[in-house]
Amino acid sequence: MPDFATCRQTLLLYLKARIPFISLRTDERDRALQLLRQLATDLNITIYFHTLSQGTRDIGTNRVTNDDRSVAGALDYASQMMGQRQHLTFILTEVQDIDGDTATSRQLLDVASSATERGGSVVVVTTSAVWPRLQRQGMTLTLDPPSEDEMQTIISECLEPYRGGMPIEWQGPELVEASTILAGVTQIEAENAIATLLAKGSILRSDLEALKQVKDRIFSDISGLERVSVSRGDAGVGGLSGLRVWLEKQRPLLTMDLRERGLRPPRGVLLVGVPGCGKSLSAKAIASDWGLPLYRLDLANIHGKFLGQSEGQLKEALATADRVAPCVLWIDEIEKGLGGSGDSDGGTSSRVLGHFLYWLQEGRARVFVVSTANDISRLPPELFRRGRFDELFFVDLPTDEERGEIIALYAKRYRLPLQSGLLDDLVQLSDGFAGSDLQAAVADVAKEAVIKGDAAVDEALWRRVFANVVPLSRTNPEAIDSIRAWGRERAVPASGQAPAAAPDQPKARRSVLA
Missing domain, CATH: 1.10.8 (Helicase, Ruva Protein; domain 3)
Structure with a gap:
C-alpha cells in the first residue's frame, strides 16, 4: 500500500518523465489535488484541473481558464491548449465511464496521443479501472488512505491549535492508539471525527472509546457486510476456558505496533465442532470484550449469477473490512460459502476460495476473523494450513x-x-x-x-x-460422534482440556498451549 510520500515521489517521476497518461486511483479527490498542487510548485510547471462544479482552473492561482464545465468540453480545451503549447498537464477529477470502450475513453485516448506528441500529461483521478487500451498509453498509481504514521500526523495537526485553550489529554500513547482506530478512513473523515470530539470542549483519554463510535458511524451502511450490534451482556460465555486464555494473550497484540518485529496483527481463529456449543456466541463475546465493532460476512450470499461477480463482491467486502479495522469479522458456517465444488459452478468456488485465502494470509489490517464451521467434511483442506488462521479450536459438548x-x-x-x-x-x-x-x-x-x-x-x-x-x-448420535472424533485428533480443545479419547481413538496430540 503506497503511502502519501511514496505516491508523491512516484508521481513526481511520472511528471518529470512526461508520461502522457496517468490514472491516479483514490477515493480522496481533495487529497490528490493537494498532492498535485505541491508538485506544481516543486516542478514550477503549469497544471490545469477540471471539476464539474468549477470548470477548468489553474491549480496554482485557482483562476478559471475555461468556463465549459462538461468533461467533453474540458477534453476539447485540453486538446486545443496542447496543440498551442508544450509540456502542459491537465487533471480530470470527475470522469465517468472510462472502464470500457466508450466515447469518453476514446476522446481521452486522442488527448493522450496529443500529449505524447507535445510532451504533455493527462492525469485522471478515479476510483474505477481504466479501459486497457487507454491505460497502455501511460502508467497507473494508487493513493491509499493515510497510513497509521500519516494519521498520527493528521490528528496532531488537528489538535495542536487547541492545546492550551482546552483540556487535551492525548499525548504519545493516545495519539498512537487514535491513529490505529482511524486507520482506513480518509483524511477528511479523520479530520471530521476529531472536529466532532473537539466540539465538546475537551479531548480526554476516555474519548478514545468515543472515537471508535465515530468511526463506526462512518461505516454504518457499508456494502457486503452486516453490522452486528453487541452489548456488554454478550461477553458472558460459559466454559471454553482454553479459548478464552488464548484470546486474552492475543488481545494486546491487536493494537500494538508490530512492524519492527516484522509481525502481523492476530488474524483470527477457526472454531469447529458440535452445533450449539458456543461457536457463534464466541464471536459476539470477543467483540464485546475487546470493545470492537462486529461485522458479519455471509459468504453464501456473495455468489452472483454473472462471471466474476462473486469474486468482485467478496473482494469489495474484504476491502471494506480492512477499512473499518480494527474490528472483528464473523464468518458463520464458513463451509456453506467455501465448501462448494469448483467443477460444478465453472470454477467460481475455487476462485472465491483462492481470493479469500490470499486475503487471509497476506492481509495486514487489524481485522480479527472468527470463522465457525459445523460440517467439517465440506471444508477445503487449504483452510487448515498454518498461517491462515492463528489457531484451530475444537468446541466439544460441555463437560x-x-x-x-x-x-x-x-x-x-x-x-x-x-x-x-x-x-x-x-x-x-x-x-x-x-x-x-x-x-x-x-x-x-x-x-x-x-x-x-x-x-x-x-x-x-x-x-x-x-x-x-x-x-x-x-437424536443424531452418529453425526455428533463423527464430529468429536475429528476434533480429538486435529484441533486444540477450546475447553482447555484434552477430551477423553473414544475406545478406538488416540488421545489428542496437541494441548491448548501448543
Missing part, C-alpha cells in the same frame, strides 16, 4: 464443570434463584446437552416464572424441564 457454569450463567441472566445442590443435579440430568440446549432449558424455566410467578419455580420444575429436553447428541 460437567462447563455445564454447571453455563446453567449458572443463564440462571443469573434470567434472574432465577438456583441452589448449589440443585445445580449439581441439573448437571447430571444434562449429560450430553449442548450449550444451546442448556440455554433453552433455563429459558423455559424463566418463561414459567413470567407466566405463573417466581413462586412457581421450584426444584421439581427445574428437573422436569431438563428431563424433557432431547439433545442433538441423542
Whole structure:
C-alpha cells in the first residue's frame, strides 16, 4: 500500500518523465489535488484541473481558464491548449465511464496521443479501472488512505491549535492508539471525527472509546457486510476456558505496533465442532470484550449469477473490512460459502476460495476473523494450513464443570434463584446437552416464572424441564460422534482440556498451549 510520500515521489517521476497518461486511483479527490498542487510548485510547471462544479482552473492561482464545465468540453480545451503549447498537464477529477470502450475513453485516448506528441500529461483521478487500451498509453498509481504514521500526523495537526485553550489529554500513547482506530478512513473523515470530539470542549483519554463510535458511524451502511450490534451482556460465555486464555494473550497484540518485529496483527481463529456449543456466541463475546465493532460476512450470499461477480463482491467486502479495522469479522458456517465444488459452478468456488485465502494470509489490517464451521467434511483442506488462521479450536459438548457454569450463567441472566445442590443435579440430568440446549432449558424455566410467578419455580420444575429436553447428541448420535472424533485428533480443545479419547481413538496430540 503506497503511502502519501511514496505516491508523491512516484508521481513526481511520472511528471518529470512526461508520461502522457496517468490514472491516479483514490477515493480522496481533495487529497490528490493537494498532492498535485505541491508538485506544481516543486516542478514550477503549469497544471490545469477540471471539476464539474468549477470548470477548468489553474491549480496554482485557482483562476478559471475555461468556463465549459462538461468533461467533453474540458477534453476539447485540453486538446486545443496542447496543440498551442508544450509540456502542459491537465487533471480530470470527475470522469465517468472510462472502464470500457466508450466515447469518453476514446476522446481521452486522442488527448493522450496529443500529449505524447507535445510532451504533455493527462492525469485522471478515479476510483474505477481504466479501459486497457487507454491505460497502455501511460502508467497507473494508487493513493491509499493515510497510513497509521500519516494519521498520527493528521490528528496532531488537528489538535495542536487547541492545546492550551482546552483540556487535551492525548499525548504519545493516545495519539498512537487514535491513529490505529482511524486507520482506513480518509483524511477528511479523520479530520471530521476529531472536529466532532473537539466540539465538546475537551479531548480526554476516555474519548478514545468515543472515537471508535465515530468511526463506526462512518461505516454504518457499508456494502457486503452486516453490522452486528453487541452489548456488554454478550461477553458472558460459559466454559471454553482454553479459548478464552488464548484470546486474552492475543488481545494486546491487536493494537500494538508490530512492524519492527516484522509481525502481523492476530488474524483470527477457526472454531469447529458440535452445533450449539458456543461457536457463534464466541464471536459476539470477543467483540464485546475487546470493545470492537462486529461485522458479519455471509459468504453464501456473495455468489452472483454473472462471471466474476462473486469474486468482485467478496473482494469489495474484504476491502471494506480492512477499512473499518480494527474490528472483528464473523464468518458463520464458513463451509456453506467455501465448501462448494469448483467443477460444478465453472470454477467460481475455487476462485472465491483462492481470493479469500490470499486475503487471509497476506492481509495486514487489524481485522480479527472468527470463522465457525459445523460440517467439517465440506471444508477445503487449504483452510487448515498454518498461517491462515492463528489457531484451530475444537468446541466439544460441555463437560460437567462447563455445564454447571453455563446453567449458572443463564440462571443469573434470567434472574432465577438456583441452589448449589440443585445445580449439581441439573448437571447430571444434562449429560450430553449442548450449550444451546442448556440455554433453552433455563429459558423455559424463566418463561414459567413470567407466566405463573417466581413462586412457581421450584426444584421439581427445574428437573422436569431438563428431563424433557432431547439433545442433538441423542437424536443424531452418529453425526455428533463423527464430529468429536475429528476434533480429538486435529484441533486444540477450546475447553482447555484434552477430551477423553473414544475406545478406538488416540488421545489428542496437541494441548491448548501448543
